[in-house]
Amino acid sequence: MLELIYFCSAFVCGFVLLQLRLPPLIGFLAAGFILHSVGYRTTASLEIISSLGVTLLLFSIGLKLQLKTLAKVYVWAPATLHILVCTALFSAIILLFGFFSLPLFTGLSLENSLLIAFSFSFSSTVFAVKVLEERGEMASFHGKLSIAILVMQDIFAVLFLAVSTGKVPNIWALALLAALLLLRPLMFRVLDKSKHGEMLPLFGFFFALFIGYQLFEFVGLKGDLGALLIGMLFASHEKSGELAKSLLNFKDLMLVGFFLTIGLNAALSGEVLFAAILLVAILPLKVLLYYLFTSIFRVRARTSLLNAFTLSNYSEFGLIVCALAAANQWLPSQWLAVVGVAVSITFIIASPLNTSSNRIYMKIEDWLLKYQTKRRLAVEQEVPLHDAKILIFGMGRIGSGAYETINRHYPGIVTGVDISEESTRYHRQLKRSVIIADATDPDFWQRINHSQVQMIMLSMPKHIQNVLALEQLKASGFKGKVAAIAGYADQQAELEKLGVDSTYNFYLEAGSGFAEHVTEKLFDHTDLLP
Structure with missing residues (x-):
């Protein structure tokens, strides 16, 4: 009791x-x-x-x-x-x-x-x-x-x-x-x-x-x-x-x-x-x-x-x-x-x-x-963005799926960014363009040149990560489009209030994605027209 x-x-x-x-x-x-x-x-x-x-x-x-x-x-x-x-x-x-x-x-x-x-x-x-x-x-x-x-x-x-x-x-x-x-x-x-x-x-x-x-x-x-x-x-x-x-x-x-x-x-x-x-x-x-x-x-x-x-x-x-x-x-x-x-x-x-x-x-x-030492650890070395037009932060299941879809239609313009060294190594073995970086790190945004980047997709698993990354993104002067995932409606509202152009509720919209997949794979949708 x-x-x-x-x-x-x-x-x-x-x-x-x-x-x-x-x-x-x-x-x-x-x-x-x-x-x-x-x-x-x-x-x-x-x-x-x-x-x-x-x-x-x-x-x-x-x-x-x-x-x-x-x-x-x-x-x-x-x-x-x-x-x-x-x-x-x-x-x-x-x-x-x-x-x-x-x-x-x-x-x-x-x-x-x-x-x-x-x-x-x-x-x-x-x-x-x-x-x-x-x-x-x-x-x-x-x-x-x-x-x-x-x-x-x-x-x-x-x-x-x-x-x-x-x-x-x-x-x-x-x-x-x-x-x-x-x-x-x-x-x-x-x-x-x-x-x-x-x-x-x-x-x-x-x-x-x-x-x-x-x-x-x-x-x-x-x-x-x-x-x-x-x-x-x-x-x-x-x-x-x-x-x-x-x-x-x-x-x-x-x-x-x-x-x-x-x-x-x-x-x-x-x-x-x-x-x-x-x-x-x-x-x-x-x-x-x-x-x-x-x-x-x-x-x-x-x-x-x-x-x-x-x-x-x-x-x-x-x-x-x-x-x-x-x-x-x-x-x-x-x-x-x-x-x-x-x-x-x-x-x-x-x-x-x-x-x-x-x-x-x-x-x-x-x-x-x-007072920072001049030499850097290998894990903290700067990594160039190459010619990426789209950056995806968070290469988990959602980020990886988005990467594959975009790269299939527009090869060579997307780069993934992940905080985990193990995850980055895994994606590189699959021949994906992925760099290791912390999206919430102010230094990262100051070290990169994102002038050629047209869209950034925030697909990190924790809502607070996406919010903090968005704050750093705005502070760096990014002018392109921003999309972000959310698990709940109040999180979507917060992201939109902070200036995100498009939010994706991965719980609510999973069903529509499933329906699109079935429609594409199993039958011709014209058969259903009256």
Whole structure:
């Protein structure tokens, strides 16, 4: 019964924040704080729902993550440097707070400060994925970079937990890993046989929660890491994207429980709130370090900034560290509340920050470009448009279909643009003219010469992507025609208000397209005339 009250409260608060054009997750956090203030506390059932959501989240990340990404120097080097430098810097600041006899900081030893600093060096995987998915940027380069850095942090987290708890993998750990690699072809076959209905999400639940979480816990490995690794095993399968989509609503609903538990577990007091605010005040240093370390390894200024904004928060992992430290009497129990409040505040700050990330970049772009390294990563090199007269942004099913139709009637005048390196590579193998670029990137529109382009078609899957791309398109001075897809009538109205010449509702107009196909293929329409 309590869980029903909690989720209803989350809906009300999330709905209010959504009407204010703020991310609903801020409302979920607020609901937890409000419920805590009137005497409610988290329940065992809500904790289970929260844990299931995090496990499914990590499994979904694994489905989209290529192992070779972690081997890139611009991933593991910034991630490692950030944890080391951030821990040392934050530890020094915490000791400085203690030197001035600030509440809860007084009496902390060097070991205490290093432990707290280490827990605050991590960023939240849950928050980052939520933000990237809402903006349709999971496949973007900065999105992949953020996720890869978070996976590296998860590896550090596993090592820490293994050392601090004395929990080391048992003799069955290597056997499990070897068995999974050997059985991978069989697992692929089971996925193929699961088809497209309700068996597909059940397949995901089975492999994420049982094979991934429970079996890895049994052999002495972290269960969440197991879910991530199992997802990575399926990443190369052609149905990995469909599997991730089938779990999306389950995952999102359960993650509401995660955000509720943060607020419900935060015991507020004057000292706790003061200490949390002090730690939030040094968050910009963490964001700056993310930007500097990725920039050093030749990542473009905008990519570095958006990556830093995505990771501009403290992590729920800090709660795990402090809970472990409090249980072993390494830290006063009040620090668990401090971390909970600090994590919540950074989520509230980071949400609108990420929403405005492109606008912020455009305001400071000239200054950032002065310090951008001259050499570019191969994935961020400029690509010419050649002689394209029509550009299609978003080469998914709709974009690919539009490309084929136009190219069949007017060969050589259309070029596709996609945010995903894997998608771009796939289309090029099919001899399609496709370039990799981010339509929401202001730099992209400034670097290209679109004077010869007569029409732009926006067919990206997320409505917000098409809206942001349209804003950049207008700012670049494009004079041609613009068409865009939408899933709902209100989205069509918004696009038309922003100046789109033609909108296509792919749900409503799918039937007419089907009818035209049948008319063309199966009979001569003149036979139906009276």
